[in-house]
Amino acid sequence: MQKDAQTLQHVLIVDDTEVNLVLFGALVKKLGNCEAHTFLHPLKALEWAATHGVDLVIVDYMMPDIDGLQFIAKFRAIGGCASTPLLMITANDRKDVRYRALDAGANDFLTKPVDKVEFLARSKNMLVVSEANKHLAQRASWLADEVRKATAKIVDRERDTVFRLCKAAEYRDPETGAHIQRMAHFSKVIAAGLGMSLEQQELLLEAAPMHDIGKVGISDNILLKPGRLDEAEFEIMKQHASFGYELLKGSASSVLQAGADIALGHHEKYDGSGYPSGLKGEEIPIFCRIVAVADVFDALTSERPYKKAWTVEEAIDFLVAGSGKHFDPDCVNAFLAAWEEVEAIRDRYQE
Ligand code: C2E
Numbered sequence: 217m218q219k220d221a222q223t224l225q226h227v228l229i230v231d232d233t234e235v236n237l238v239l240f241g242a243l244v245k246k247l248g249n250c251e252a253h254t255f256l257h258p259l260k261a262l263e264w265a266a267t268h269g270v271d272l273v274i275v276d277y278m279m280p281d282i283d284g285l286q287f288i289a290k291f292r293a294i295g296g297c298a299s300t301p302l303l304m305i306t307a308n309d310r311k312d313v314r315y316r317a318l319d320a321g322a323n324d325f326l327t328k329p330v331d332k333v334e335f336l337a338r339s340k341n342m343l344v345v346s347e348a349n350k351h352l353a354q355r356a357s358w359l360a361d362e363v364r365k366a367t368a369k370i371v372d373r374e375r376d377t378v379f380r381l382c383k384a385a386e387y388r389d390p391e392t393g394a395h396i397q398r399m400a401h402f403s404k405v406i407a408a409g410l411g412m413s414l415e416q417q418e419l420l421l422e423a424a425p426m427h428d429i430g431k432v433g434i435s436d437n438i439l440l441k442p443g444r445l446d447e448a449e450f451e452i453m454k455q456h457a458s459f460g461y462e463l464l465k466g467s468a469s470s471v472l473q474a475g476a477d478i479a480l481g482h483h484e485k486y487d488g489s490g491y492p493s494g495l496k497g498e499e500i501p502i503f504c505r506i507v508a509v510a511d512v513f514d515a516l517t518s519e520r521p522y523k524k525a526w527t528v529e530e531a532i533d534f535l536v537a538g539s540g541k542h543f544d545p546d547c548v549n550a551f552l553a554a555w556e557e558v559e560a561i562r563d564r565y566q567e
Pocket residue numbers: 391438439440441442443444445453483511512513515516520521522523
């Protein structure tokens with residue numbers, strides 16, 4: 217971001233009088249580090265400006281094709297030329313023209329007949345302004361770039377944090393990392409099938425792995441019990457939903473917040489018979505309705521300390537039988553409709 221004194225500045229000069237062009241061009245050379253680009257025809261000048269960087273414009277008012285005012289309007293409309301310093305050459309007694317030129321976007325004036333000292337002084341000032349503008353713009357774009365980089369870093373760190381959090385839970389949970397990967401990707405597939413935005417799909421993919429994180433709060437004799445849980449044990453087990461929510465809620469991170477909501481609601485059932493709140497139908501957040509299908513399908517087809525793995529056919533039958541009861545029918549349909557992707561995910565993430 218250092219000011220580079222050697223940067224060549226380009227001055228666009230438009231005047232229908234050849235003699236003026238020669239004179240102005242010679243004056244611009246005196247400014248040093250400047251190149252003059254002179255045009256007799258304003259339309260040709262505009263054409264040139266559209267494809268070249270311009271640091272200063274000096275334009276006559278009275279010209280045959282289009283006048284200085286029309287020139288300014290057209291010049292300002294060119295991308296990147298909205299704030300390029302512009303001097304208009306007018307007679308001193310044409311106040312009306314000057315006002316209209318200001319409205320059109322002129323920055324200052326040169327008076328006819330042009331005085332060399334005045335020309336040099338104004339041009340120099342305008343070029344300083346131009347340089348400062350350029351540096352400001354560069355600085356703004358550099359800052360925007362830095363913000364982008366910093367944001368990407370934060371997203372990466374957040375992903376890493378979530379991954380480690382899930383890993384910590386995995387030490388105790390008989391659910392494996394592969395189960396987590398599969399159910400998260402199944403969830404994304406369902407979200408896509410429901411027509412959710414890519415952003416929402418990604419959010420779900422990142423948040424779904426946290427659905428059972430509250431199991432860290434359940435004692436081993438229940439969590440790892442090799443047989444069926446009795447009623448009292450299952451009541452305790454059910455607490456994993458709100459434990460997960462308590463652990464993740466209130467975060468400024470949208471991923472953790474989504475994780476909190478999913479942890480709380482992933483055992484709600486469509487007919488209202490689930491836990492912890494007995495929510496019904498659309499009262500259950502959509503992420504939770506999706507995760508319920510993805511999680512149960514994968515839990516059924518996985519081995520657990522308390523059960524053998526079901527076959528895929530048995531698990532599909534279970535989803536279909538539970539459609540509209542345990543599960544949101546749209547989610548079941550979206551899952552089954554994307555069967556090829558489901559199988560690809562099962563192939564990719566094995567124990
Ligand atoms: P999980 O093993 O991840 O199972 C998630 C959900 O998949 C279960 O939620 C249930 O809806 C479904 N699911 C899994 N296995 C079966 C099964 O064999 N039959 C049927 N019908 N559904 C099954 P749920 O029931 O709310 O259980 C939540 C968690 O509680 C389970 O997560 C598991 O960690 C634990 N759990 C549930 N029942 C038992 C059990 O009998 N013994 C033990 N040790 N743990 C259990």
